[in-house]
Amino acid sequence: MPTPATIRKLTPADLPAALRLSRAAGWNQTPDDWRRAMELAPEGCFARMQADRFAGTVTTCTFGDVGWVGMMLVDESCRRQGHGKALMQHALQHLDANNVTSVWLDATELGRPLYELLGFSAVGAITRFAGRFSTKREPAADASGRQVGPLHQAATSQLLAFDARMVGVERAHLLHTHCNRADKPVVVLQSADASITGYCSHRPGRLAAQIGPAAARTEAELLALLHCVLPEQAGDVFVDVADKMPEVSAWLESHGITPARRFTRMCRGDVARGLPPATSAWLSSGPEKG
Numbered sequence: 101m102p103t104p105a106t107i108r109k110l111t112p113a114d115l116p117a118a119l120r121l122s123r124a125a126g127w128n129q130t131p132d133d134w135r136r137a138m139e140l141a142p143e144g145c146f147a148r149m150q151a152d153r154f155a156g157t158v159t160t161c162t163f164g165d166v167g168w169v170g171m172m173l174v175d176e177s178c179r180r181q182g183h184g185k186a187l188m189q190h191a192l193q194h195l196d197a198n199n200v201t202s203v204w205l206d207a208t209e210l211g212r213p214l215y216e217l218l219g220f221s222a223v224g225a226i227t228r229f230a231g232r233f234s235t236k237r238e239p240a241a242d243a244s245g246r247q248v249g250p251l252h253q254a255a256t257s258q259l260l261a262f263d264a265r266m267v268g269v270e271r272a273h274l275l276h277t278h279c280n281r282a283d284k285p286v287v288v289l290q291s292a293d294a295s296i297t298g299y300c301s302h303r304p305g306r307l308a309a310q311i312g313p314a315a316a317r318t319e320a321e322l323l324a325l326l327h328c329v330l331p332e333q334a335g336d337v338f339v340d341v342a343d344k345m346p347e348v349s350a351w352l353e354s355h356g357i358t359p360a361r362r363f364t365r366m367c368r369g370d371v372a373r374g375l376p377p378a379t380s381a382w383l384s385s386g387p388e389k390g
Contacts (some may be wrong), residue, residue, distance in 0.1 A: 101202070101324065102127060103151040104149075104205070105148060105150045105155065105183065105186065106147050106148060107144070107147070107148050107187065107190045107241075108146065108147055108149065109142075109143065109145065109146060109147070110138060110145035110146055110147045110157060110159070110264055111138070112135065112138060114147055114157075115134055115135070116149065116156070117154040118132060118134050118147075118157050118171075118185060118373070119176060120145075120154075121154070121156070121157060121161070121173040121174075122134075122171070122173060122306075123125060124175070124176065124304065124309075125173055127151050127173075127306075128305035128306050128307045128308060128310060128334075128338060128386070129171075129271070129306060130304060130305060130306050131216070131219045131303070132170075132303075132304075133293060133303075133305075133388065135237060136277050137159045137170070137171060137312045137326075137388060137389075138159075138179075139186070140161045140273060140274065140277070140354075141159065141160055141161040143194075144160035144161060144191075144193075144194055144195075144198075144350060145157070145158070145159040145160065145171075146159075146190055146191060148174075148183045148186060148187050149169075150178065150183075151276050151335040152166050153178075154175065155174060155175055155181075155182045155183045155261065156172075156174035156175060156178065156184060156187050157171050157187070158170075158172045158187040158188060158191045159171040159191075159388065160172060160191050160194060160195055161273075161279070161389065162198060162200055163194065163269040163270060163271050163273070163274070163374070165199060165200055165201045165373060166196075166200065166201075166202045166203075166204065166269045166365065166374040167194075167200035167202065167203040168196040168204050168205065168218055168389060168390050169188070169191055169195075169203060169204070170205065170206075170387060170388030170389060170390075171253075171388050172184065172205075172211055173307075174182070174187075176246075176365045178354070184211075184214055185217075185218075186215060188215070188250065189218070192218065192368070195281055200369070201368060201369050201370045201372045201373055202368075202369040202370040202371070202372075202373035203367065203368040203369055203388075204366070204367050204368075204374050204390055205220065205366055205368070205387075206226055206340075206363040206364070206365055206366075206384070207220075207363060207365075207366050207386040208363065208387075209362075211214075211230075212294065212364055212366070214364075215366050215368075218368065219355075219368045220367060220368045221366060221367060221368070222291075222364050222365070222366055222369075223365050223366060223367045223371060223375065224254075224342060224343060224364075225342075225343045225345070225362060225363070225364055225365065226340050226341065226342055226357050226362070226363040226364075226365055226387075227341050227343060227349065227353045227361075227362055227363075228338055228341075228359070228361045228362070228363065229338070229339040229340075229341060229349070229353070229357045229358060229359055229360065230308060230336060230337070230338050230339075230357065230358065230359075230360035230361075231336060231337070231356045231357040231358050231360075232329060232333075232335060232336050232337070232357075233330040233333060233337065233355050233356065233357060233386070234251040234355050234356035235331065235355075239350050241386070247290050247346040248287055248289050248290075248324055248327075249288065249290070250284055250286070250287055250288075251284070251285060251286040251288050251299065253279075254294060254340055255281050255288065258273045258296050258298055259275065259279070259288060259299055260275055260293070262296045262299070262331070263275060263299070263315055264298075265330070265380075266315035266316070266317070266376065266377070266380040266382060267315055267376045267380065267382055268311070268373075268374060268375055268376050269373070269374050269378060271313075271339060272294050274313075274385070274389060275301075275313070275385070278301040278303070281303075285301050285302050285303060286289075286299055286300070286301045287299065287300055287301075287325060287328050287329060288345070288353055289316065289321055289324055289325055289363075295369070296299065297316065297317055297321055298313060298314070298315065298316030298317065298322060298324070298325050299315060299325070300312070300314035300320040300322075300325040300326065300328075300329050300383070300390070301313055301314065302329055302333070302337075303336065307336065307338075308335065308336035308337050309333050309335065309336070309337045309338070310338050310340075310385075310386050311329060311330070311333075311337050311338065311339045311383060312339065312340060312383035312384050312385050313382070313383060313384065313385040313389075314326075314382060315380060315381070315382040315383075316380070316381045316382070317343055317379070317380065317381070318381055319347040319348050319381045320347070321381065322345075322348055322381040322382075322383070323347065323348060323351055323354065326339075326348070326351070326352075328354070330357075332377075337354060337357060338360075338386075339357060339383060340363070340381060340383060340384035340385075340386060340387070341357040341384075342365075342376075342382065344378075347380055348381065353385045361371060363387055365390075382389050
């Protein structure tokens with residue numbers, strides 16, 4: 101008789117198996133990405149086991165009463181056996197038990213039917229732009245007299261408050277994982293009085309550097325940040341852009357960074373929670389964290 105499948109917490113000891121899954125799926129995560137996911141939510145990351153076999157994973161994290169689901173992966177040889185559905189149901193039960201009223205994810209076409217079955221609805225679309233930045237003769241983006249430069253530690257609390265206004269939820273624990281990195285990956289746009297009006301982070305990936313999270317008040321200000329960040333990247337980049345930002349999309353294409361794939365942003369529960377204000381401009385941190 102087959103051994104029943106079980107679900108348990110994902111631990112650092114599972115890192116090699118989890119990394120094999122994400123690599124087999126062609127995803128961009130590094131060991132550090134997996135470690136950060138587990139550090140952000142030690143009780144909210146799960147593995148599906150079939151006997152001693154690692155069948156799949158899912159991660160969750162919370163921003164107040166808003167939840168995010170990521171790293172939903174099932175080994176190719178274990179698909180269509182109910183593992184993905186069991187993992188998602190377990191993740192949702194965990195979030196419900198933590199008083200989450202709104203759950204979000206970025207769905208691939210492969211995963212979308214399952215999420216719809218579990219009560220998620222499409223809210224918008226994210227386009228992943230990919231490629232290597234090519235310079236072109238043009239004036240620098242208009243920052244309207246503002247200064248672009250590295251984030252100083254003393255301004256971290258100001259950045260966290262700015263991000264919460266721009267994306268609609270408080271994400272301090274996520275942003276600290278970027279702000280506190282030794283390679284200082286966060287640049288900020290500041291007005292004459294030193295107020296932060298935008299920021300952009302980046303991190304290494306297995307296939308390409310992931311640009312984001314980023315947020316600004318306008319597309320023009322976001323472009324000023326990208327003018328600073330992208331020329332510093334030596335190789336390929338991924339930039340995940342909401343469809344409501346045509347200026348950013350057009351500018352990326354003009355510099356050789358072109359659409360590569362689409363994600364559907366989906367929500368289960370209160371759509372008003374976790375939906376960025378219509379007036380803000382932002383880049384996703386990637387499908388695993390939104």
